[in-house]
Amino acid sequence: MSTVKTPWAPWMGEVPMHLDYFQGTMAEAVERIGQKYGKYDAYEFMGSHVSYEKLVAQIHECAAALRAIGIKEGDKVTICMPNAPQTVVMFYAVNMVGAIANMVHPLSAEGEIEFYLNR
Numbered sequence: 001m002s003t004v005k006t007p008w009a010p011w012m013g014e015v016p017m018h019l020d021y022f023q024g025t026m027a028e029a030v031e032r033i034g035q036k037y038g039k040y041d042a043y044e045f046m047g048s049h050v051s052y053e054k055l056v057a058q059i060h061e062c063a064a065a066l067r068a069i070g071i072k073e074g075d076k077v078t079i080c081m082p083n084a085p086q087t088v089v090m091f092y093a094v095n096m097v098g099a100i101a102n103m104v105h106p107l108s109a110e111g112e113i114e115f116y117l118n119r
Contacts, residue, residue, distance in 0.1 A: 104116045
């Protein structure tokens with residue numbers, strides 16, 4: 001049995017040596033935060049404020065639309081969108097369905113996009 005050396009332990013103070021991580025999907029984590037802080041702003045974009053409650057509803061709506069077009073668990077979904085709220089919603093919706101989000105920067109060169117689509 002190996003021993004992990006932690007020479008920094010005496011200086012940790014009140015900081016715990018180990019963290020307990022949420023055991024669920026990223027979409028479930030956002031839902032959990034939405035239940036706890038539903039009325040709080042999830043994000044502000046171009047002067048528009050959206051609550052966690054509304055963000056979670058948008059994710060559910062998008063996930064339902066993905067399922068309706070046949071996206072299912074294990075499918076790969078390429079998302080090629082700018083940094084915008086719709087991208088965040090799509091990312092978490094794909095996760096909620098159980099599919100794999102393949103994020104591609106929209107300004108990538110044609111060859112780069114082809115490379116990522118063929119992976």
